[in-house]
Amino acid sequence: MADRVSPHYLGIDIGGTNIRLGIVDGKGKVLIRYRIPTLKKQGKDKVIARLLRAIEFIIKKSARPVKGIGIGCPGPLDNRKGIVLSPPNLPDWKGVPLKKIVEKRFRLPVILENDANLIGLGENWRGAGKNASSMVLLTLGTGIGSAFILGKRLWSGSRGFASEFGHVSIDLNGPRCGCGNRGCIEVYASATAVARRLKEALKKGETSRVFKSTKDNITADGIYLAAKKGDRLSRRIVDETGLYLGAAIANIVNALNPEMIVISGGMAKAGKPLLDKIKETVKERALKESRRGLKIVVGRLGEDAGIIGAVKFLGI
Amino acid sequence: MADRVSPHYLGIDIGGTNIRLGIVDGKGKVLIRYRIPTLKKQGKDKVIARLLRAIEFIIKKSARPVKGIGIGCPGPLDNRKGIVLSPPNLPDWKGVPLKKIVEKRFRLPVILENDANLIGLGENWRGAGKNASSMVLLTLGTGIGSAFILGKRLWSGSRGFASEFGHVSIDLNGPRCGCGNRGCIEVYASATAVARRLKEALKKGETSRVFKSTKDNITADGIYLAAKKGDRLSRRIVDETGLYLGAAIANIVNALNPEMIVISGGMAKAGKPLLDKIKETVKERALKESRRGLKIVVGRLGEDAGIIGAVKFLGI
Numbered sequence: 001m002a003d004r005v006s007p008h009y010l011g012i013d014i015g016g017t018n019i020r021l022g023i024v025d026g027k028g029k030v031l032i033r034y035r036i037p038t039l040k041k042q043g044k045d046k047v048i049a050r051l052l053r054a055i056e057f058i059i060k061k062s063a064r065p066v067k068g069i070g071i072g073c074p075g076p077l078d079n080r081k082g083i084v085l086s087p088p089n090l091p092d093w094k095g096v097p098l099k100k101i102v103e104k105r106f107r108l109p110v111i112l113e114n115d116a117n118l119i120g121l122g123e124n125w126r127g128a129g130k131n132a133s134s135m136v137l138l139t140l141g142t143g144i145g146s147a148f149i150l151g152k153r154l155w156s157g158s159r160g161f162a163s164e165f166g167h168v169s170i171d172l173n174g175p176r177c178g179c180g181n182r183g184c185i186e187v188y189a190s191a192t193a194v195a196r197r198l199k200e201a202l203k204k205g206e207t208s209r210v211f212k213s214t215k216d217n218i219t220a221d222g223i224y225l226a227a228k229k230g231d232r233l234s235r236r237i238v239d240e241t242g243l244y245l246g247a248a249i250a251n252i253v254n255a256l257n258p259e260m261i262v263i264s265g266g267m268a269k270a271g272k273p274l275l276d277k278i279k280e281t282v283k284e285r286a287l288k289e290s291r292r293g294l295k296i297v298v299g300r301l302g303e304d305a306g307i308i309g310a311v312k313f314l315g316i
Numbered sequence: 317m318a319d320r321v322s323p324h325y326l327g328i329d330i331g332g333t334n335i336r337l338g339i340v341d342g343k344g345k346v347l348i349r350y351r352i353p354t355l356k357k358q359g360k361d362k363v364i365a366r367l368l369r370a371i372e373f374i375i376k377k378s379a380r381p382v383k384g385i386g387i388g389c390p391g392p393l394d395n396r397k398g399i400v401l402s403p404p405n406l407p408d409w410k411g412v413p414l415k416k417i418v419e420k421r422f423r424l425p426v427i428l429e430n431d432a433n434l435i436g437l438g439e440n441w442r443g444a445g446k447n448a449s450s451m452v453l454l455t456l457g458t459g460i461g462s463a464f465i466l467g468k469r470l471w472s473g474s475r476g477f478a479s480e481f482g483h484v485s486i487d488l489n490g491p492r493c494g495c496g497n498r499g500c501i502e503v504y505a506s507a508t509a510v511a512r513r514l515k516e517a518l519k520k521g522e523t524s525r526v527f528k529s530t531k532d533n534i535t536a537d538g539i540y541l542a543a544k545k546g547d548r549l550s551r552r553i554v555d556e557t558g559l560y561l562g563a564a565i566a567n568i569v570n571a572l573n574p575e576m577i578v579i580s581g582g583m584a585k586a587g588k589p590l591l592d593k594i595k596e597t598v599k600e601r602a603l604k605e606s607r608r609g610l611k612i613v614v615g616r617l618g619e620d621a622g623i624i625g626a627v628k629f630l631g632i
Contacts (some may be wrong), residue, residue, distance in 0.1 A: 076605045086548025087604070134474045148572065150471050156572025157452045161605040164570040166471070169601070171499075172486045172563040181566065181601040183487075247488040250497065254480040256464065258347070285485070285497040289392045289477040 007249060013115060013306030014051070014073045016040060016089035017207060018297040019203045021054055023062045028126040031306050044093050046063035059106070069102055070310030072118035079160040082112040085244075089143075100227030103124055111313050113255040115139075115306055116163055117156055119299070120147020122309030127301040128262045130230055135260040136252050136273060137299070142184045148285055150256065154313075166190065172245050180287050188244040191220035191266055198223055208233040220261070224270040235273070242274050244279020253286040253294060264299030319597040323383035326375065329431060329622030330367070330389045332356060332405035332458070334415055338623035339378045342632055344442040344621050345405045347445030360409050368421055375422070384425040385418055386626030388434035395476040398428040407460075427629050431455075431622055432479055432547055433472055435580060435615070436463020438625030443617040444578045452568050453615070454481060456561075456583030460502045466572065470629075482506065486563050504560040507536035507582055514539055516551050524549040540586040550588070558590050562597020569602040569610060587614075 004219045006026050013020040016038060023032040034052050036174020038047060059066050074087035084090070099112045120129075120137035129135040131148070137147040146165030156162050166181050174183020186192055199214045210226040211218055211233070226234035236260035249261055267274065279296050286294075301308060322342050329336040332354060352370050354363060375382050376572040390403035398415020400406070415428045418522055436445075436453035445451040445465070453463040464471045464482030472478050482502035483495050489498020503509055515530045525547070526542040527534055542550035585588065595612050602610075614622060 022593070084412045125479070140513060145570070150466060151469065153467065155466050155572065158575035159609060161603070161608075162573035163570065164573075164603055164606055167603055168567045169563065169571045170485070170488045172560070179603055244488070247485065251484045252571075255462070255478065255568075257475060257478035257480075259474035268515075285318065287477070287480055287483055287495055289475075290480055292477075293475065 005289050006064075008062050008064045009311040009316070010055065010062075010066050010069045010308030011053075012055070012069065013039070013118070013303075013312035014071065014090075015115070015308065016074065019051060019054065020303060020307055021058045022304065023058060023066065024282075024308060024311040028122075028308050028312065029065075030059060030307060032061055033304075034061075038090075040090055044096060044306045048096070048098075052102070055102065055106065064139070066108065068104065068311075068314040070118070070312075070314045071098060071102065071110065071112045072306045072310050073098065073112060074117035075114040075116075075164075076110060076161060077114060079111075079113050079156060080276070082110065109314065111310070111311050113310070114156065114163060116145025116159070117147045117154055118309030118313055119145075119305040120262070120309065121147055121154055121312045122301055122305035122307070123262050123264065123299050124149050125312045126308050127305060128297045128299050129260050132258075132260040132295075133260040134256075135262055136256065137262045137264065138245075138249075140189065140191070141265040142191050144190050145282070150166055150258070165248075167298065168248060168251070170244060170251075171226060184213045185244060185248045189241050189248075194220040194223055194237060194241055196241035197240070198233065200264070201233055201237070205231055205240055209233060220266065221269055227273060228271070228284070238270055238273050239277050241270070242277025245274075246278040249278060249296070250282050250285035250291075253282060254290050257290045257295070260295045260297065262299050264301075266304060268298045320595070322380075324378050324380045325627040325632070326371065326378075326382050327623030327626035328371070328385065328387045329434070329619075329626065330387065330406075331431070332390065335367060335370065336619060336623055337374045338620065339374060340624060340627040344438075344628065345626050346623060347374075347379075348374060348377055349477055349620075351558045354406075356406055356408075360406070363457060364412070364414075364417065367621055368418070371418065371422065376414040382424065384427075384627075384630040386434070386628075386630045387418065387426065387428045388472070388626050389414065389428060389429035389620045390478075391430040391432075392477055393428060393430060395427075395429050398411060398426065400428070405462045425630065427510050427626070429626070429629050430461075430472065430476070431477060431631070432461025432566075433463045433470055434559065434625030434629055435461075435621040436578070436625065437470055437613050438617055438621035438623070439578050439580065439629045440465050441628045442624050443621060444613045444615050445576050448574075448611075450572075450574040451577045453579055453580065454565075455548045455581035456505065456507070456579060457581040458507050461581075466574070472499040484567070486560060486567075491500065491549060493592065501560060501564045503630070505557050505564075505583075507517075510536040510539055510553060510557055513556070514549065517549055522549055528548060536582065537585055540590070543589060544587070554586055554589050555593050558593025559597050561590075565594060565612070566598050566601035569598060569606050573580060573606045575609070576611045576613065578613055578615050580621060
């Protein structure tokens with residue numbers, strides 16, 4: 001009996017490379033997964049048409065009726081009206097009323113929220129931050145996103161534009177960021193920045209056992225792997241990345257005294273060396289009282305986090 | 317009739333120099349004010365004995381029964397247990413169970429909270445942030461304190477140690493702060509730091525029409541006054557202070573997207589030149605979406621803010 005009354009939900013995570021869909025039960029368990037490439041170069045109309053077909057497909061596969069659709073999308077977006085504004089990652093999605101489009105088509109409640117916020121909600125509901133009443137999530141990938149969950153509630157800003165942690169500066173005189181500010185953490189510690197910093201070191205004449213030339217295929221993932229295998233230059237780049245992130249996290253800790261910091265995204269692949277350096281830096285830089293009892297951990301839900309968080313945001 | 321049922325409350329703001337007490341009605345209006353010098357050099361026992369006498373005195377003066385006592389005190393403190401831990405400003409107050417002491421003596425509900433948090437609550441209830449559902453308060457004085465009010469609720473941290481905004485760094489390689497970190501905003505923009513920076517400029521051979529020697533009585537207030545009168549060096553110091561504060565505020569705006577920033581404390585005396593430079597810097601450095609609609613204003617309640625906030629925190 002209980003089985004019949006517990007409905008299912010659809011969570012969607014729209015990214016620059018892939019769109020992930022998942023049928024999720026009321027306890028946050030992902031039952032069916034489906035992934036399509038975004039192919040953003042096709043233009044937003046074709047991408048949205050394929051998204052709608054994918055929604056139809058996965059809803060048909062669901063064993064129970066789907067009671068709502070939660071969608072995570074790169075910001076900035078208007079989360080009240082459900083409009084995608086102009087994400088750098090989806091350049092031609094300007095003013096797309098995605099909530100309305102999906103609502104009309106499927107006649108279901110739809111929410112739209114910043115992707116990083118939903119990853120945070122997911123990890124807070126079912127993942128690494130499961131029992132934390134306050135946590136800050138950092139997603140470290142091509143860009144750096146964040147989510148602030150304070151007193152069990154997601155804080156998404158007075159107008160929904162909070163959590164732009166990638167554009168928090170750690171050096172007011174630092175290098176110029178694409179956003180116009182200086183010394184944004186994204187300039188130092190995004191996947192792109194990590195690769196750039198190693199290339200810069202090579203240009204200055206430093207040597208690596210793994211990367212011989214700036215023309216090699218140098219990626220953040222490759223650097224983490226090389227660091228684990230003992231490449232000194234790669235190890236230094238990882239250490240410095242931990243210092244930059246740790247300094248930024250110490251600022252969050254002093255300002256907001258969260259119970260937990262959850263780190264997710266591609267950079268989680270750097271593993272223990274990066275996490276250890278982050279922890280060491282936070283210990284050196286944050287106030288003793290503010291960091292007492294603080295946990296700094298890696299996310300547990302991987303690519304499911306955004307889907308699970310999208311369902312949580314539906315108000316389950 | 318309504319008059320008879322509306323009770324009064326006592327708000328207290330304990331500072332390093334003065335202790336302020338006020339009888340406040342249920343609408344946040346201060347009806348009676350009383351101030352005693354802290355005289356912290358007498359040691360905590362004598363200060364607390366005088367505080368208790370002052371409470372007795374002002375309660376007797378109240379026209380109506382006092383239904384609760386709210387106390388603001390410099391942090392760090394344990395706001396759940398009501399214990400003052402070890403404020404730099406009251407060095408011998410280590411582990412003082414102030415809530416219990418006052419409760420026992422007066423048999424009334426007592427709360428203890430970080431002073432800056434209560435100033436924030438006061439300004440949010442009755443002052444400059446009256447209609448803001450989210451605001452960040454900065455108190456700029458000998459130190460720099462803050463309060464985060466997000467979604468109409470004070471966020472004081474997972475263990476009550478949030479809001480240490482003075483120890484948020486704007487330069488990870490900046491000058492060493494007393495707390496052990498580098499580049500904390502307090503090192504640049506506290507009243508002490510403002511005076512120090514002008515002295516350093518004089519030592520480097522820069523000249524001021526007002527301050528002839530580092531042996532002059534150089535205070536932040538004096539510098540603000542000199543800047544208003546056209547002293548170029550003082551004006552530059554004020555401008556740089558606005559740049560430092562603006563850079564720090566841009567970080568808050570990108571991370572939390574608050575509706576309003578309220579600036580209070582002694583530095584509010586610097587007035588329009590400082591505020592203008594802060595606004596200009598935030599405009600240059602914060603993301604367009606995150607700062608849209610943002611108000612940056614000076615607090616309105618002056619020295620009453622902490623008293624009014626203490627009463628608000630009683631749960632009125």
